[in-house]
Amino acid sequence: MTVRFGLLGAGRIGKVHAKAVSGDANAKLVAVADAFPAAAEAISAAYGCEVRTIEAIEAAKDIDAVVICTPTDTHADLIERFSRAGKAVFCEKPVDLDLARVKACIKVVDETKGKLMVGFNRRFDPHFMAVKKAIDEGRIGTVEMVTITSRDPGAPPVDYIKRSGGIFRDMTIHDFDMARFLLGEEPVAVTATAAVLVDKAIGEAGDYDSVSVILQTASGKQAVISNSRRATYGYDQRIEIHGSKGMVAAENQRPFSIELANGDGYTRPPLHDFFMTRYTEAYANEIASFIAAIEKGATITPSGKDGLAALKLADAALQSVKEGRLIKVD
Template structure:
């Protein structure tokens, strides 16, 4: 029997998840909720489902699971409400920008033996998954060093930056999760450098736009992350993993793979310029994993705990930049 879903929040990411749900043969979209009535209405019409209030969804007998796509500051509250209501919860990252709030929320989830999956979509990218599969197969031997390049095509509005929790919690958090996904051992030390090179207004807002992070585990495995809010050539998303027997890497993706050769050289088109087109398959696979887990096939991972640790790594990076030193994770968690 299909899993019956409600999507909370009909904005940009809500639309992505609504599409993923309706495209999954094992899932059915029953309802959508949004404070903005027209947004909810449009989505409901497109996919032939009902518009309901949060409260109605909470009480509904015909909803098994919710996808939380509302603003960040409502995530933790909604997770708690729907776990208490007995619904499985898929929540967009982050759970919250405060580590204490995340911990409290996870306490509630645990107390109610709830199901909570956090939306680190990149784990579901087929290319990155294939990298992880090679690690699991032992192709590269023992993992030693991970290199993650993650550069956005352009900076978001400063208004967004202000509410984002800063680049480490907003953008690097994906790379922290990816590093954990690939290292296969918990990170114990974090050090970072940061600068404002793209837009002075970002600096004025107290944030950075160009950062570098080094990570280390207890046994000495290491990772480096390079982030920028600027990449004129598209959405730059690469990983490479070096191990005792070899390396495995995932290259960038472009919408069209042609090459033009002229006297000026050989030119391929720019990369995808938007995370939604870059990660289309990942969003679908993410929901499919959640649905499958509810049918007892596989785990609903990444979990709330994964969300907690990624946020803690971001906090450590913030502290590292502020204090100009290596921060131990035992200071944070």
């Protein structure tokens, strides 16, 4: 079976997914839609697919699945529309920044027996997957404590910050998902601190740029997350899992594995400076997993419910900062 795709949104991340779909032996990119005709035309020219309207893709009989890469505020509506249209849906995170809206959307997906995958790409990074595999094979025993370090190379423009839903919903949400993925037990309590240390303009926009979070599960497992909007040495993405029998950790990635030594010491190059180069393989694996799940009729993970769970933790973290206390999560 070949899974036939429509692509909604032909921007930066849309291009990444267009390439992944086109290169997958079990998938075909049939059509692309974008509010900017030039963007859609570029994808069309590069991968030999048609340019259509969203409505045409919705109604199309030659399309089995869509990839939603449109602006965040359109995600929930499009998920609902395409679930109702019987298409499998891959949607970039987040489903929505508002918890109630996410819940309503997932309800529609459930009612329509829709298939929804949410784009938590890090679950598909080969190094993090190897960490998860080591855990699942019991190589570190029972998971006890997780440490996630996630620092961006630099702060985004304040305009982006204003639309982002805040650092917990925009940046930490990836770490909340990873923590859930790796802990193997749902967090039931969140405590967090937050500050503006990198860029005052971020504070003026009502957000933070440097946060620390502790998640705790019912059995006492703990995950610590450390985030900053700036890391001069590149995109710092590490996870470390401490268990009853040992520890497993994923190291940072850099484009060039060389080392230069002189009187100043031994120097390795900076890390990747962009999430799309750091997670190139993750993006490809993610879409491949979506295609494989559709083909086999398998359960799709991470689902809308995973998106919801991560958003709840983000909201709780923000509340913890505001109220100076530990927040229970249901």
